[in-house]
Structure formats: structure tokens, C-alpha cells
Amino acid sequence: MNAHRKQLISLAHPVYFSLLASVAAGIINTVWVSRLGGAAVAAVAVATNTENVLLGVALVFASGTTVLVAHARGARDPAAVRAAVRGGWTLCALITPAVAIGGFLLREPLARLVLGDQEGGALPLAVAYFAISLPGTAVFFVQQLVDGLLKGTGDTRTPMRLALLANGLILVCDPLFIHLYGVRGAAASTVLCRTAALAAGLLALRRNTLLRAAAGERAPLSPTAVLRTGLPMAADFTIRQGGALVLVAIVARIGVTAVAAYAIAYKVLYIATMAFYSVRQAASIHTAHTRGTGTDARRAIARQAVLVSGTAGLTAAALLALTAPWIMAAFGAGPAVAHEGVLFLRGIGPYLLLMACFIALGGVFEGSGGAPLLLRVTVVGTALQLPLAYALSGLGLPGICLAMALAMAGQCAAVTVALLRSGTRRAEPAMAQ
DSSP, rough: OOOOHHHHHHHHHHHHHHHHHHHHHHHHHHHGGGGGOOHHHHHHHHHHHHHHHHHHHHHHHHHHHHHHHHHHHHHHHHHHHHHHHHHHHHHHHHHHHHHHHHHHHHHHHHHHHHHTTSSSSSHHHHHHHHHHTTTTHHHHHHHHHHHHHHHHHHOOHHHHHHHOOOOOHHHHHHHHHHHTTTTHHHHHHHHHHHHHHHHHHHHHHHHHHHHHHHSOOOOOOOOHHHHHHHHHHHHHHHHHHHHHHHHHHHHHHTTTHHHHHHHHHHHHHHHHHHHHHHHHHHHHHHHHTTSSOOOOHHHHHHHHHHHHHHHHHHHHHHHHHHHHHHHHHHTTTOOOHHHHHHHHHHHHHHHHHHHHHHHHHHEEEEHTOOOHHHHHHHHHHHHHHHHHHHHHGOHHHHHHHHHOOOOOHHHOOOOOOOOHHHHHHHHHHHOOO
16 A cells, blocks of 8 residues: 555544544434423534534644644654644633633623524523533633644544543433533533543643653744644635535525425535545645655645545445435435435535545645645635525526535646646756756
């Protein structure tokens, strides 16, 4: 097996399983909360979506630190490792209190912004959940940084174990806490279980050989370097989340049946897209570790990342096309919703394959310092996808699939051209000599 491919798979599969564990815990959490009624489900759903947005904030220091630590590891520079660690902790310490305290103080306006003044009791339940979950963001943010530090050293297995620990504890504690304290219990269970995993993560940091060796080094305090590196990645994530929300509004023009089918099908797509993002993280880390070895190495990593992620995308597309009717039946979809969902799952294949390639290439750009360019491609791609989806929505969900595929094809072409041009620019001075 190609050495780059072997390393990518080794780094990616723990990330994928940690993401799967989080999704599984979220689904089971919703199942337990659903016993409290529709208002409770709505309240927890609002809180979960809010956390997804806040993850974009955490990526500023978590992803930025991962890349900088990986660069320093590749350069065998303990002082640079120490500088990245100090910068990551400093930026986390500046951002986390503002989010945790500000979120707690604004918990009611935030819940009202999403839910409005609808009847049914969801608003007070969401406020009660936020009263615990938003201060608990501090634990979530620090855990993201701990994971980022470990991943930067090349250790993706420990973050996987920490995710399995946290989500395993949540699965055990949720029924008890929800039974005793209702919606507040769901929030308390999540925060307490994450705290236990964070304690284990901090211990893992102390035992990490690379980080321990760098601890005694003198290094400048440079949170701005972390901010500069992580901000484009965080913005990329946030723009994609925002584009996905607008796309739901466009699908709503087709009708309620289409929205229901799209919502079910999109949840299933997460199983595939998480694989792409795990390859992206692996490509970012591996590229950063090998930074400075030349354009040929970066292109070799890009080819292998596309091969691994593209294989996952092609497999997912084929499985979804074959099993679409059974998937919709498993979610209890009625005939009309099931029909629309099957159309979507069978038409989304080209988009999945193109997305797999784009996401994988994105990791190479992030690891080599090209995140700002990647962000520009994402902005243009999202700006192209939404009007295309609006224009093609008259074709129903197949039109949405076509719009998504066309926009993603443009993004793939843009990053491929950028990758080829970067190599050409570097080769020309060498040939001139």
C-alpha cells in the first residue's frame, strides 16, 4: 500500500469513529428526551443546532493549533511546538469566557430568536437547557483544544477514545438524569460526562511525548498566529453551515413533503460526509507533518487523499442508491415522503463523489497554509449553489441534487487548478537556475 495512503487511513479512521460516536449519542439522547414530549424535543434540537454553530468558534483555536503543532512537529522544532501550544491556550482563554458567560446571560433572547413566541412550552425548556449547556460550553471548547493539540502531534487515537468515553458515559447517564430532572437533566448529563472525558484528555496531554519534550522550551506568546491559521478554517465551516440552512429554506418552496424527505435523507448523508471530513483532517495533519518536503510530496498526498475519500464517496453513493427504499422505511416515512426521499438519495451520488474529492483536497490546502484560498472557493461555491438550487427547485428534489453537484464540480475544479498552479510557480524559479 502507498505510504501516504497508509498514513492517511491510519490518521482518519479514529477521527471517523469519534464522529460516529457523537452522532449516535445525539440520536439516543433525542430518543430519551422524546419521552418528555414534543416541546422538550424542540428545545434540545435548538440547543444542539446552537452547539453546531459554536463549534465553528472553537475551530478558530482548535484547528489553528492542530496545524501549527503539526508544522512544528514536521520541522522538528520544539520551540515552535511550545509557541503553538501557548498560543492555542491563550486564544482559548480569551474566547471561552466570552461565549460561556455571554451565552448564559443571553440565553432567553437566544432561545426566543430561534423559537419565537410559539406556544407549547418549548421556549422555557430551551432557556432551562441553555442555562446549563451554555456555561458548559467552556468544557466543550477546552476539549476541542485538547483534541486539536493531540491531533497536531499525530495522535488521533486518543481523541477517539475520549469521544467514546464521553459519549459512552452520556448514553449511560442520560436516562437517569432525564428521568430525575427532565430537560435540565439532559444538559447536565452532557456537561458532566464531557468533564470526565476532559479530565482524561488533560492527563493524556501530560503524557504526550512531543508536548512534554516541548514544555521546557522558551517560546513567544503568539495567539495571533493561531488566529490567523484557524480563522479561515472556522469561517469555512460556518459558511457551509449557513449555506445548508438557506438550502432548507429553498427546499421548503417545493413543499412540506420535500422538506420532510430532505431532512431524513440529509441525516443519513452525515454517515458518508463524516468519512470525508475525517480524511480531510488526516490530510491536513499529514501535509503539515511533511511540509517543506516539496510540491511533489504535497501532490502525492493530494492524490492519495482523493483516492481514499473518493472511494468512500463512490461506495456511499452506490449503497444509498441500492438501499434508499429501506432507509426511508426505517425512518417510518409515509409513501409520499418515502418517494421523495428515494429520489433524493438516488440523485445525490454525483454530489457525494465530488464532495469527497473537494473535502479531501481541502485538507491538503489547510495543512500547507492554503486555508484562505480554500475559504474563497467555499464562499464562491456556496454563492453559486444557492441561486442554482432556487432556479432548479422547480424540478423538485432532483433539481436540488443537480444544483448541489454543479456547484461542487466548480469547487473541485478551482482547488485542482490552484494545486497545479502552485506547483508550476515553484518549479519555474528552479528551472531558471
